[in-house]
Amino acid sequence: MSQKLVIALPKGRILKEAMPLLRGAGIEPEAAFDDPSSRLLRFKTNIPDLEIVRVRSFDVATFVAFGAAQMGIAGNDVLMEFQYPEIYAPLDLGIGRCYMAVAEPAELLADDDPGQWSHIRVATKYPEITRRHFAARGVQAECIHLNGAMELAPSLGLCRRIVDLVSSGETLRANGLVEVERIADVSSRLIVNRAAAKTRPEHLAGWVDRFQEALDRA
Amino acid sequence: MSQKLVIALPKGRILKEAMPLLRGAGIEPEAAFDDPSSRLLRFKTNIPDLEIVRVRSFDVATFVAFGAAQMGIAGNDVLMEFQYPEIYAPLDLGIGRCYMAVAEPAELLADDDPGQWSHIRVATKYPEITRRHFAARGVQAECIHLNGAMELAPSLGLCRRIVDLVSSGETLRANGLVEVERIADVSSRLIVNRAAAKTRPEHLAGWVDRFQEALDRA
Numbered sequence: 001m002s003q004k005l006v007i008a009l010p011k012g013r014i015l016k017e018a019m020p021l022l023r024g025a026g027i028e029p030e031a032a033f034d035d036p037s038s039r040l041l042r043f044k045t046n047i048p049d050l051e052i053v054r055v056r057s058f059d060v061a062t063f064v065a066f067g068a069a070q071m072g073i074a075g076n077d078v079l080m081e082f083q084y085p086e087i088y089a090p091l092d093l094g095i096g097r098c099y100m101a102v103a104e105p106a107e108l109l110a111d112d113d114p115g116q117w118s119h120i121r122v123a124t125k126y127p128e129i130t131r132r133h134f135a136a137r138g139v140q141a142e143c144i145h146l147n148g149a150m151e152l153a154p155s156l157g158l159c160r161r162i163v164d165l166v167s168s169g170e171t172l173r174a175n176g177l178v179e180v181e182r183i184a185d186v187s188s189r190l191i192v193n194r195a196a197a198k199t200r201p202e203h204l205a206g207w208v209d210r211f212q213e214a215l216d217r218a
Numbered sequence: 219m220s221q222k223l224v225i226a227l228p229k230g231r232i233l234k235e236a237m238p239l240l241r242g243a244g245i246e247p248e249a250a251f252d253d254p255s256s257r258l259l260r261f262k263t264n265i266p267d268l269e270i271v272r273v274r275s276f277d278v279a280t281f282v283a284f285g286a287a288q289m290g291i292a293g294n295d296v297l298m299e300f301q302y303p304e305i306y307a308p309l310d311l312g313i314g315r316c317y318m319a320v321a322e323p324a325e326l327l328a329d330d331d332p333g334q335w336s337h338i339r340v341a342t343k344y345p346e347i348t349r350r351h352f353a354a355r356g357v358q359a360e361c362i363h364l365n366g367a368m369e370l371a372p373s374l375g376l377c378r379r380i381v382d383l384v385s386s387g388e389t390l391r392a393n394g395l396v397e398v399e400r401i402a403d404v405s406s407r408l409i410v411n412r413a414a415a416k417t418r419p420e421h422l423a424g425w426v427d428r429f430q431e432a433l434d435r436a
Contacts, residue, residue, distance in 0.1 A: 006374060039392075041367050053374070056365040066362060068374035144284060147274040147365075149259050156224060156271070156286035174257075 005050045005203065008064055008072035010057035014188055017095035018073050024214030025207070027052075061087060061191065070196035071207060077165060077186045081126050088197070089189035090208050093215065096188040098167040100126065103177040105154050114180055123153035124163035133163075133183050151175040223268050223421065226282055226290035228275035232406055235313035236291050242432030243425070245270075279305060279409065288414040289425060295383060295404045299344050306415070307407035308426050311433065314406040316385040318344065321395040323372050332398055341371035342381040351381075351401050369393040 009015055009022075022029075028046040032038045033054075043052045053069060058078055063069040065084035075096055079089060102122075104112065119140045124130045127143035134141040146153065150162040151171050165186060166172060172179065190211050197204045227233055227240075240247075246264040250256045251272075261270045271287060276296055281287040283302035293314055297307060320340075322330065337358045342348045345361035352359040364371065368380040369389050383404060384390060390397065408429050415422045 039389075041370050042373075053367070053370055055367045055370070059364050059367060062362065062364060063374070063376065066376050068371065068376035144280065146277050146280060149271070149273045149277060152259050152271055152273070153286060155260075156281070158281065158284050158286035171257075 003049065003200065003203075005071065005200075005207075006053055006063075006069040007050065008053050008055055008060045008069035010060050010073060010075075010188075011054055012057065014057060014073065014075070014096040015054070018093070018188065021093055021095070021211060021214050021218065024217060025210040064191050064193050067193050067195060070193050070200075070204065072191045073188050074191050075186050075188050076184070077126065077129070079189065079191070080184065081128050083128070086194050087191050088194055089191045091190040091211055091215070093188045093190055093211070097186065098165045099185045100129065100163065100183040101166045102161055102163050102180045102183065103151075103166075103172050104161045104180055105176055106178045107176075108154075108160055109178055109180060112180075120161055121159040122161045122163055123150045123159045125150065126163055129183065130163045151177060221267065221418065221421075223289065223418075223425075224271060224281075224287040225268065226271050226273055226278045226287035228278050228291060228293075228406075229272055230275065232275065232291065232293070232314040233272070236311070236406065239311055239313070239429065239432050239436065242435060243428040282409050282411050285411050285413060288411050288418075288422060290409045291406050292409050293404050293406050294402070295344065295347070297407065297409070298402065299346050301346070304412050305409050306412055307409045309408040309429055309433070311406045311408055311429070315404065316383045317403045318347065318381060318401040319384045320379055320381050320398045320401065321369075321384075321390050322379045322398055323394055324396045325394075326372075326378055327396055327398065330398075338379055339377040340379045340381055341368045341377045343368065344381055347401065348381045369395060 009018060027050060029052050030044045032040050033043045041054055045052060055063060057075060060072040060074040061078045061082050061084060064072040065086040073093065077100055079087065117139045121142045122130050123144045123146050125147060127145050130141050130143050144159060150164045153159050153162055154177065190208065192204055227236060245268060247270050248262045250258050251261045259272055263270060273281060275293060278290040278292040279296045279300050279302060282290040283304045291311065295318055335357045339360045340348050341362045341364050343365060345363050348359050348361050362377060368382045371377050371380055372395065408426065410422055
């Protein structure tokens with residue numbers, strides 16, 4: 001049973017929070033993983049049949065959905081945006097906590113009643129979530145897709161509203177924006193490719209259990 | 219004539235190459251622009267009516283297309299992907315030079331004739347360019363959109379081919395990939411919002427001239 005298993009981890013902020021859990025589950029990446037000058041993206045671990053790939057947070061879900069990785073760590077923001085039927089998320093890892101919210105300039109909110117919206121223009125990294133959220137109450141949201149810096153959009157006249165992740169609220173405040181409504185709480189999940197879980201049930205269930213144990217100890 | 223003008227610049231590698239041209243055109247950003255710890259995204263300059271926003275390279279085109287910025291610096295890869303009719307690109311700045319290519323594993327190419335392809339699966343950051351490129355010769359390209367780490371995709375079984383930017387070719391070689399065909403040469407352009415150019419022709423044409431002069435001197 002030496003078929004290779006690949007786990008996809010997100011670059012950046014979440015990775016720091018994820019590593020203690022990974023190590024708690026008994027996975028230790030090769031030394032190059034912690035070398036900031038390394039351009040490698042694929043790493044061996046102390047487990048002979050387990051490799052790590054380090055990719056963008058949005059790409060973790062894509063790698064797992066297409067079976068290029070069998071497991072991964074991804075925020076439910078990404079899972080909600082793509083809604084890949086090939087992925088299931090057995091474990092909330094409780095890291096990367098933040099929430100997704102609608103925000104607009106403070107001076108606009110005074111005259112604004114979100115209950116009266118019928119058509120709005122929104123800058124966001126999450127066009128699918130945004131459209132679905134507003135469509136559910138009959139509001140048509142025209143989304144302008146941005147990869148970052150959404151908080152600049154209202155003051156530059158791109159749109160009045162944004163949908164973005166909020167953690168401390170500092171970025172909203174610094175840009176004169178206030179929260180109008182929350183869409184969802186966000187945290188990172190252990191995700192598994194469904195087909196892999198069916199064809200290699202013991203192997204994958206074993207890893208889910210080890211992450212659960214690491215969580216229980218943390 | 220004190221109406222504000224905003225220029226959108228791309229974060230990262232291209233920014234370093236763009237700054238000498240920007241300064242050559244007489245634009246000096248406020249000190250915070252060069253402070254790596256600053257979380258600001260919008261900056262004043264020595265020109266009273268000119269501000270800079272620093273955003274992702276893909277977002278530069280979106281900010282300019284929607285008139286949130288009147289000028290910007292963007293690669294023709296991004297312009298080709300979005301094909302915004304609201305943007306024109308009067309000046310090739312000759313920076314950020316690379317090219318876009320199709321690549322696949324070296325061991326596959328031996329048995330492969332690109333002239334025989336009818337349906338291929340491709341991992342890429344450029345699904346529109348890729349689809350158009352192959353459709354033009356009757357090949358249907360099923361694109362898997364990734365934001366980065368395309369070069370991992372073939373070895374993980376996600377797809378056989380990728381479409382990606384190539385500069386030295388080092389990343390392809392390091393991942394056992396070889397170039398199959400070139401799609402386009404890439405460099406960064408000065409881009410202008412068409413509506414702004416029509417409503418404020420002297421203002422915007424003046425800046426295009428200053429960038430041209432800075433290029434001539436460089």
